Amino acid sequence: MIKVFVEKDGSETKEISLQTGTTSELISKLGTNDDSVLLIDRDGTIYTKDSKIGNKANIKVIEVFSGG
């Protein structure tokens, strides 16, 4: 079991447990899909949809939205 710390839209950091430790599992647990988010580690790593996430990784979830 892998634990990751996730910050979404500037809200409080949440701890999420993952069985496989992949971004696709994290995206599914967040109730979203790959086309709707960018996942960026605090160390600057940008994750693709099938990346492995290290234990205790700190991940920022940036929602993809239209316009500005």
Next chain:
Amino acid sequence: MKCQVCRDKAVISSYNGTFCAEHFKKSFESIALDTIKKYKLIEPKETIAVANSGGKDSLSLLYMLSKYYSKSNNIMSITIDEGINGYRDKTIEIMKEYTEKFGVEYKIFTYKDFVGKGMDDIVKVRDGIPCAVCGVFRRYLINAAAIEMKADKVATAHNLDDEAESMMMNLLQNDLDKIARSGPRSGVMDQDGFVPRIKPFVFLSEKETMLFSLLNGINAIHTPCPYAGFGFRGVISKKIKELESLSPGSKKSLVLKAMEIREKAGVNGSKPLIKCRICGAPSSNEVCDACRLKEELLAV
């Protein structure tokens, strides 16, 4: 995942390919430049006004056009201030910072000057979806601003998601006229009083545009408009992204189909335009939507 070009660590995997940061930036620029060339969006010496909100999409477009076209063309920036406190005022500050950095002239046009009210005031006095009013005023003012600045074309940062959403919405609303006005060269071309609009990012997704802005150090605010979630478009936007995740290429298929319909319907769509009785701008009705809404709001 590995970059399909150099086998370095990938930062994105989408319908357009799997790339590391450097090759993604090259691929992104290449797709936008190919779109400009293929559809003849920019001709030498033309004045191009970039509709610039100060958000990630339009700043990325301004960055690209000033990088590749500032020698052959006059690139300028127009911003519409809708009067959304805590949102647009912040993006305008960012817009000013980057237009100055890119060496581009800018001008700001406001709803307040046009109709006497900003969006924060309008939502208090008018029921319904804010985007329905905002979209009409924004399109109208962008065109008026482009005429005032003597621009040959307006470049907007509409992306693949925006276009696919429009196609889906117009299909569901059975609006063939609007479908026939979509694509990289949108709206009605060759019409007095209407500055043609071009969309160099039409084959690049929202996610790709956001990543491109991040990788180029464009520190836009990554927060959507506070009124954005109210519209039908918000619902369609979520569904389109779900579809793309399940079946990559869905968005591009929708956009290509819209362009095929446009081609078959004729470049100018099926409905001829007349002049608005009040402002003289091209309109499909006796009074254009902007003047109709303006009259309605001035009466409140």
